[in-house]
Amino acid sequence: MRKTTTPKTDALLDVRGLRVSFGTTQGLVRAVNDVSLTLNRGEVLVLIGESGSGKSVTALTVLGAMPSNTRQVAGEVWFQGQNLLSLSPTAMRHIRGNRIAMVPQDPMIAFDPVYPIGVQIAEAIRAHQPLSRREAHKRAVALLDQVGLPNAARRASHFPHQLSGGMAQRALIAMALACGPDILIADEPTTALDVTVQAQILELLMHLKETMGLAVLFITHDMGVAAQIADRVAVMYAGRIVEQADVDTLFYRPQHPYTWGLLQSTLRLDAPADVEIQAIAGMPPNPVSLPPGCTFHPRCPFVKKICHEAYPTLEVVAPNHIAACHLSVQERKEFNRG
Ligand code: SF4
Numbered sequence: 001m002r003k004t005t006t007p008k009t010d011a012l013l014d015v016r017g018l019r020v021s022f023g024t025t026q027g028l029v030r031a032v033n034d035v036s037l038t039l040n041r042g043e044v045l046v047l048i049g050e051s052g053s054g055k056s057v058t059a060l061t062v063l064g065a066m067p068s069n070t071r072q073v074a075g076e077v078w079f080q081g082q083n084l085l086s087l088s089p090t091a092m093r094h095i096r097g098n099r100i101a102m103v104p105q106d107p108m109i110a111f112d113p114v115y116p117i118g119v120q121i122a123e124a125i126r127a128h129q130p131l132s133r134r135e136a137h138k139r140a141v142a143l144l145d146q147v148g149l150p151n152a153a154r155r156a157s158h159f160p161h162q163l164s165g166g167m168a169q170r171a172l173i174a175m176a177l178a179c180g181p182d183i184l185i186a187d188e189p190t191t192a193l194d195v196t197v198q199a200q201i202l203e204l205l206m207h208l209k210e211t212m213g214l215a216v217l218f219i220t221h222d223m224g225v226a227a228q229i230a231d232r233v234a235v236m237y238a239g240r241i242v243e244q245a246d247v248d249t250l251f252y253r254p255q256h257p258y259t260w261g262l263l264q265s266t267l268r269l270d271a272p273a274d275v276e277i278q279a280i281a282g283m284p285p286n287p288v289s290l291p292p293g294c295t296f297h298p299r300c301p302f303v304k305k306i307c308h309e310a311y312p313t314l315e316v317v318a319p320n321h322i323a324a325c326h327l328s329v330q331e332r333k334e335f336n337r338g
Pocket of ligand 1: 256257294295297298300301302303304324325
Protein backbone atom coordinates (compact mmCIF):
# COMPACT_ATOMS: atom_id res chain seq x y z
CA MET A 1 0.00 0.00 0.00
CA ARG A 2 1.44 3.37 -1.01
CA LYS A 3 1.81 6.10 1.58
CA THR A 4 -1.12 8.53 1.40
CA THR A 5 -1.04 11.90 3.09
CA THR A 6 -3.19 14.90 2.17
CA PRO A 7 -3.02 17.44 -0.67
CA LYS A 8 -0.90 20.49 0.20
CA THR A 9 -2.09 22.88 -2.55
CA ASP A 10 -5.46 23.83 -3.97
CA ALA A 11 -4.31 23.01 -7.52
CA LEU A 12 -6.63 20.78 -9.54
CA LEU A 13 -3.75 18.36 -10.15
CA ASP A 14 -0.77 18.18 -7.82
CA VAL A 15 2.01 15.75 -8.76
CA ARG A 16 4.69 15.33 -6.09
CA GLY A 17 8.00 13.52 -6.30
CA LEU A 18 6.83 11.18 -9.06
CA ARG A 19 9.25 8.37 -9.97
CA VAL A 20 8.53 5.73 -12.62
CA SER A 21 10.85 2.92 -13.72
CA PHE A 22 10.50 0.26 -16.42
CA GLY A 23 12.14 -3.12 -16.76
CA THR A 24 13.74 -3.68 -20.19
CA THR A 25 16.06 -6.31 -21.65
CA GLN A 26 18.88 -3.73 -21.36
CA GLY A 27 18.14 -3.00 -17.69
CA LEU A 28 16.06 -0.69 -15.51
CA VAL A 29 14.91 2.54 -17.21
CA ARG A 30 14.32 5.45 -14.83
CA ALA A 31 11.80 7.19 -17.08
CA VAL A 32 10.55 9.76 -14.57
CA ASN A 33 12.72 10.92 -11.69
CA ASP A 34 11.33 13.12 -8.91
CA VAL A 35 8.87 15.14 -11.01
CA SER A 36 6.63 17.63 -9.21
CA LEU A 37 4.12 19.90 -10.94
CA THR A 38 0.73 21.51 -10.44
CA LEU A 39 -2.08 22.21 -12.87
CA ASN A 40 -4.84 24.72 -12.18
CA ARG A 41 -8.35 24.97 -13.57
CA GLY A 42 -8.47 26.94 -16.83
CA GLU A 43 -4.71 26.65 -17.35
CA VAL A 44 -2.51 25.08 -20.03
CA LEU A 45 0.69 23.57 -18.69
CA VAL A 46 3.04 22.46 -21.47
CA LEU A 47 5.54 19.67 -20.85
CA ILE A 48 8.31 20.07 -23.39
CA GLY A 49 11.48 18.13 -24.16
CA GLU A 50 13.06 15.72 -26.61
CA SER A 51 11.77 12.17 -27.15
CA GLY A 52 12.44 10.00 -24.12
CA SER A 53 12.50 12.91 -21.66
CA GLY A 54 9.63 11.43 -19.61
CA LYS A 55 6.76 13.70 -20.76
CA SER A 56 4.40 10.98 -21.96
CA VAL A 57 5.25 8.63 -19.09
CA THR A 58 4.36 11.41 -16.63
CA ALA A 59 1.00 11.87 -18.39
CA LEU A 60 0.25 8.13 -18.60
CA THR A 61 1.02 7.75 -14.89
CA VAL A 62 -1.47 10.52 -14.06
CA LEU A 63 -4.02 8.52 -16.07
CA GLY A 64 -3.05 5.25 -14.37
CA ALA A 65 -2.24 3.78 -17.77
CA MET A 66 1.32 2.57 -17.28
CA PRO A 67 2.70 -0.20 -19.52
CA SER A 68 2.98 -3.76 -18.22
CA ASN A 69 6.78 -3.56 -17.80
CA THR A 70 6.44 -0.81 -15.16
CA ARG A 71 8.59 -1.80 -12.17
CA GLN A 72 8.23 1.11 -9.79
CA VAL A 73 5.80 4.01 -9.35
CA ALA A 74 6.45 6.25 -6.35
CA GLY A 75 5.32 9.71 -5.29
CA GLU A 76 1.86 11.23 -5.13
CA VAL A 77 -0.67 12.38 -7.75
CA TRP A 78 -3.41 14.42 -6.07
CA PHE A 79 -6.70 15.09 -7.87
CA GLN A 80 -9.88 16.25 -6.12
CA GLY A 81 -8.62 15.23 -2.68
CA GLN A 82 -7.50 11.75 -3.74
CA ASN A 83 -4.03 10.39 -4.33
CA LEU A 84 -4.60 8.64 -7.66
CA LEU A 85 -1.61 6.35 -7.08
CA SER A 86 -3.40 4.81 -4.08
CA LEU A 87 -6.68 4.06 -5.94
CA SER A 88 -7.76 0.59 -7.05
CA PRO A 89 -7.90 -0.14 -10.81
CA THR A 90 -11.73 0.00 -10.61
CA ALA A 91 -11.73 3.42 -8.92
CA MET A 92 -9.18 4.64 -11.45
CA ARG A 93 -11.43 3.54 -14.34
CA HIS A 94 -14.12 5.96 -13.04
CA ILE A 95 -11.64 8.83 -13.32
CA ARG A 96 -9.88 7.91 -16.57
CA GLY A 97 -11.88 9.12 -19.58
CA ASN A 98 -14.43 10.68 -17.22
CA ARG A 99 -12.70 13.31 -15.02
CA ILE A 100 -9.30 13.11 -16.75
CA ALA A 101 -9.34 12.45 -20.49
CA MET A 102 -6.63 12.09 -23.08
CA VAL A 103 -6.19 13.14 -26.69
CA PRO A 104 -3.45 10.97 -28.19
CA GLN A 105 -1.13 11.83 -31.05
CA ASP A 106 -2.54 9.90 -33.98
CA PRO A 107 -6.35 9.82 -34.39
CA MET A 108 -6.15 7.17 -37.10
CA ILE A 109 -4.66 4.74 -34.59
CA ALA A 110 -6.76 5.88 -31.61
CA PHE A 111 -10.13 5.20 -33.28
CA ASP A 112 -11.33 1.67 -34.00
CA PRO A 113 -11.42 1.51 -37.83
CA VAL A 114 -14.51 -0.75 -37.97
CA TYR A 115 -17.06 1.48 -36.18
CA PRO A 116 -18.43 4.91 -37.16
CA ILE A 117 -17.02 7.72 -35.03
CA GLY A 118 -20.48 8.63 -33.66
CA VAL A 119 -20.90 5.10 -32.31
CA GLN A 120 -17.47 5.20 -30.68
CA ILE A 121 -18.11 8.56 -29.02
CA ALA A 122 -21.56 7.40 -27.83
CA GLU A 123 -19.99 4.27 -26.31
CA ALA A 124 -17.40 6.41 -24.50
CA ILE A 125 -20.28 8.44 -23.03
CA ARG A 126 -22.24 5.33 -22.01
CA ALA A 127 -19.16 3.89 -20.28
CA HIS A 128 -19.54 6.61 -17.63
CA GLN A 129 -23.10 7.92 -17.89
CA PRO A 130 -26.46 6.07 -17.71
CA LEU A 131 -27.79 7.22 -21.08
CA SER A 132 -29.71 5.26 -23.72
CA ARG A 133 -28.03 4.62 -27.10
CA ARG A 134 -30.24 7.27 -28.70
CA GLU A 135 -29.43 9.90 -26.02
CA ALA A 136 -25.72 9.11 -26.17
CA HIS A 137 -25.75 9.40 -29.97
CA LYS A 138 -27.48 12.79 -29.73
CA ARG A 139 -24.81 13.95 -27.30
CA ALA A 140 -22.06 12.60 -29.60
CA VAL A 141 -23.43 14.69 -32.49
CA ALA A 142 -23.61 17.77 -30.23
CA LEU A 143 -19.97 17.22 -29.22
CA LEU A 144 -18.86 16.86 -32.85
CA ASP A 145 -20.67 20.11 -33.58
CA GLN A 146 -19.01 21.76 -30.56
CA VAL A 147 -15.52 20.90 -31.84
CA GLY A 148 -16.34 22.41 -35.22
CA LEU A 149 -16.88 19.33 -37.38
CA PRO A 150 -19.03 20.47 -40.32
CA ASN A 151 -22.30 18.52 -40.85
CA ALA A 152 -21.85 16.82 -37.49
CA ALA A 153 -24.96 14.63 -37.76
CA ARG A 154 -23.79 13.20 -41.10
CA ARG A 155 -20.14 12.92 -40.06
CA ALA A 156 -21.14 10.89 -36.98
CA SER A 157 -21.97 8.01 -39.31
CA HIS A 158 -18.56 8.15 -41.01
CA PHE A 159 -15.77 5.69 -40.37
CA PRO A 160 -12.38 7.08 -39.23
CA HIS A 161 -10.77 6.54 -42.67
CA GLN A 162 -13.43 8.79 -44.26
CA LEU A 163 -12.19 11.82 -42.27
CA SER A 164 -9.19 14.03 -42.98
CA GLY A 165 -6.45 14.14 -40.31
CA GLY A 166 -7.77 17.44 -38.91
CA MET A 167 -11.37 16.19 -38.82
CA ALA A 168 -10.34 12.95 -37.12
CA GLN A 169 -8.38 14.92 -34.50
CA ARG A 170 -11.45 17.09 -33.84
CA ALA A 171 -13.54 13.92 -33.47
CA LEU A 172 -10.98 12.54 -31.01
CA ILE A 173 -11.16 15.74 -28.98
CA ALA A 174 -14.97 15.38 -29.01
CA MET A 175 -14.57 11.85 -27.62
CA ALA A 176 -12.22 13.13 -24.90
CA LEU A 177 -14.81 15.78 -23.95
CA ALA A 178 -17.62 13.20 -23.87
CA CYS A 179 -18.04 13.22 -20.08
CA GLY A 180 -17.10 16.87 -19.44
CA PRO A 181 -13.66 16.17 -17.93
CA ASP A 182 -11.83 18.55 -15.58
CA ILE A 183 -8.44 17.77 -17.13
CA LEU A 184 -7.52 17.12 -20.74
CA ILE A 185 -4.15 15.52 -21.40
CA ALA A 186 -3.08 16.20 -24.98
CA ASP A 187 -0.05 14.15 -26.03
CA GLU A 188 1.46 15.74 -29.16
CA PRO A 189 -2.06 16.11 -30.63
CA THR A 190 -0.90 18.18 -33.60
CA THR A 191 2.31 16.38 -34.57
CA ALA A 192 0.65 14.29 -37.30
CA LEU A 193 -1.11 17.31 -38.85
CA ASP A 194 0.02 19.88 -41.39
CA VAL A 195 0.77 23.38 -40.12
CA THR A 196 -2.55 25.09 -41.00
CA VAL A 197 -4.63 22.28 -39.48
CA GLN A 198 -2.29 22.30 -36.48
CA ALA A 199 -3.12 25.98 -35.90
CA GLN A 200 -6.86 25.22 -36.07
CA ILE A 201 -6.59 22.41 -33.49
CA LEU A 202 -4.56 24.62 -31.13
CA GLU A 203 -7.19 27.34 -31.52
CA LEU A 204 -9.91 24.80 -30.72
CA LEU A 205 -8.12 23.67 -27.55
CA MET A 206 -7.66 27.30 -26.44
CA HIS A 207 -11.37 27.92 -27.06
CA LEU A 208 -12.36 24.85 -25.02
CA LYS A 209 -10.06 25.93 -22.21
CA GLU A 210 -11.75 29.34 -22.11
CA THR A 211 -15.34 28.19 -22.49
CA MET A 212 -15.27 24.99 -20.40
CA GLY A 213 -12.66 26.01 -17.82
CA LEU A 214 -10.64 22.93 -18.78
CA ALA A 215 -7.18 22.37 -17.37
CA VAL A 216 -4.90 21.11 -20.13
CA LEU A 217 -1.65 19.19 -19.73
CA PHE A 218 -0.14 19.56 -23.19
CA ILE A 219 2.84 17.50 -24.29
CA THR A 220 5.04 18.59 -27.17
CA HIS A 221 8.62 18.75 -28.41
CA ASP A 222 7.81 21.89 -30.44
CA MET A 223 8.73 25.24 -28.85
CA GLY A 224 6.57 27.07 -31.42
CA VAL A 225 3.48 25.10 -30.34
CA ALA A 226 4.34 25.70 -26.67
CA ALA A 227 4.60 29.46 -27.29
CA GLN A 228 1.15 29.49 -28.88
CA ILE A 229 -0.79 27.53 -26.29
CA ALA A 230 0.98 27.57 -22.90
CA ASP A 231 0.24 29.52 -19.77
CA ARG A 232 3.16 27.80 -18.06
CA VAL A 233 5.94 25.59 -19.42
CA ALA A 234 7.87 22.77 -17.72
CA VAL A 235 11.02 21.72 -19.60
CA MET A 236 11.93 18.04 -19.14
CA TYR A 237 15.27 16.35 -19.74
CA ALA A 238 16.17 12.72 -18.99
CA GLY A 239 13.14 12.18 -16.77
CA ARG A 240 13.38 15.37 -14.73
CA ILE A 241 11.95 18.88 -14.87
CA VAL A 242 14.97 21.14 -15.38
CA GLU A 243 13.14 24.47 -15.67
CA GLN A 244 9.60 25.72 -15.14
CA ALA A 245 8.08 29.19 -15.54
CA ASP A 246 5.21 31.09 -17.10
CA VAL A 247 5.40 31.12 -20.88
CA ASP A 248 6.73 34.69 -21.31
CA THR A 249 9.43 34.24 -18.68
CA LEU A 250 10.55 30.94 -20.16
CA PHE A 251 10.84 32.35 -23.67
CA TYR A 252 12.31 35.75 -22.78
CA ARG A 253 14.31 35.04 -19.60
CA PRO A 254 15.25 31.33 -19.70
CA GLN A 255 17.78 30.23 -17.06
CA HIS A 256 18.80 26.68 -18.01
CA PRO A 257 21.35 25.75 -20.73
CA TYR A 258 19.01 23.04 -22.09
CA THR A 259 16.20 25.59 -22.52
CA TRP A 260 18.71 27.92 -24.22
CA GLY A 261 19.55 25.05 -26.57
CA LEU A 262 15.88 24.35 -27.35
CA LEU A 263 15.29 28.03 -28.11
CA GLN A 264 18.41 28.35 -30.24
CA SER A 265 17.29 25.35 -32.30
CA THR A 266 13.89 26.95 -33.00
CA LEU A 267 13.13 29.40 -35.80
CA ARG A 268 11.85 32.64 -34.20
CA LEU A 269 10.19 35.37 -36.23
CA ASP A 270 11.18 37.99 -33.63
CA ALA A 271 14.89 37.05 -33.77
CA PRO A 272 17.42 39.35 -35.50
CA ALA A 273 18.06 38.33 -39.13
CA ASP A 274 21.69 37.34 -38.41
CA VAL A 275 20.81 34.86 -35.63
CA GLU A 276 21.47 31.30 -36.83
CA ILE A 277 19.54 28.21 -35.77
CA GLN A 278 21.83 25.87 -33.81
CA ALA A 279 21.09 22.25 -32.93
CA ILE A 280 21.88 20.98 -29.43
CA ALA A 281 25.09 18.97 -29.70
CA GLY A 282 25.01 15.24 -29.01
CA MET A 283 22.11 12.94 -28.21
CA PRO A 284 19.85 12.47 -25.19
CA PRO A 285 21.45 10.01 -22.74
CA ASN A 286 20.72 6.27 -22.65
CA PRO A 287 18.03 6.01 -19.93
CA VAL A 288 19.48 2.69 -18.76
CA SER A 289 22.80 4.30 -17.85
CA LEU A 290 22.29 7.99 -17.16
CA PRO A 291 25.48 10.03 -16.74
CA PRO A 292 26.45 10.93 -13.16
CA GLY A 293 25.86 14.44 -11.87
CA CYS A 294 23.81 16.69 -14.14
CA THR A 295 22.44 14.41 -16.87
CA PHE A 296 22.80 17.22 -19.42
CA HIS A 297 26.56 17.62 -18.76
CA PRO A 298 27.82 15.60 -21.79
CA ARG A 299 25.97 18.06 -24.08
CA CYS A 300 26.28 21.27 -22.10
CA PRO A 301 28.68 23.94 -23.46
CA PHE A 302 28.98 25.47 -19.97
CA VAL A 303 29.76 22.30 -17.99
CA LYS A 304 31.80 22.78 -14.79
CA LYS A 305 33.62 20.27 -12.56
CA ILE A 306 30.72 19.99 -10.12
CA CYS A 307 28.31 19.16 -12.99
CA HIS A 308 30.05 15.76 -13.34
CA GLU A 309 29.60 15.02 -9.64
CA ALA A 310 26.23 16.24 -8.33
CA TYR A 311 22.78 16.72 -9.78
CA PRO A 312 21.73 20.36 -9.24
CA THR A 313 18.62 20.92 -7.14
CA LEU A 314 15.66 22.79 -8.58
CA GLU A 315 15.91 26.30 -7.16
CA VAL A 316 13.75 29.38 -7.31
CA VAL A 317 15.56 31.77 -9.67
CA ALA A 318 12.74 34.36 -9.79
CA PRO A 319 9.12 34.47 -8.60
CA ASN A 320 7.28 31.42 -10.03
CA HIS A 321 10.42 30.41 -11.94
CA ILE A 322 12.55 27.39 -11.01
CA ALA A 323 15.63 25.88 -12.68
CA ALA A 324 18.15 23.12 -11.87
CA CYS A 325 21.66 24.23 -12.84
CA HIS A 326 25.01 24.77 -11.10
CA LEU A 327 25.68 28.03 -12.95
CA SER A 328 25.71 31.16 -10.80
CA VAL A 329 23.42 34.08 -11.54
CA GLN A 330 26.42 35.95 -13.00
CA GLU A 331 27.42 33.00 -15.21
CA ARG A 332 23.87 32.66 -16.52
CA LYS A 333 23.81 36.35 -17.45
CA GLU A 334 27.15 36.02 -19.19
CA PHE A 335 26.40 32.79 -21.10
CA ASN A 336 22.79 33.35 -22.17
CA ARG A 337 23.19 35.61 -25.15
CA GLY A 338 20.20 34.08 -26.99
FE1 SF4 B 1 25.22 22.58 -17.77
FE2 SF4 B 1 26.23 22.14 -15.38
FE3 SF4 B 1 23.98 23.55 -15.62
FE4 SF4 B 1 23.99 20.92 -16.08
S1 SF4 B 1 24.38 21.93 -14.14
S2 SF4 B 1 23.01 22.46 -17.31
S3 SF4 B 1 25.99 20.65 -17.04
S4 SF4 B 1 26.03 24.10 -16.37
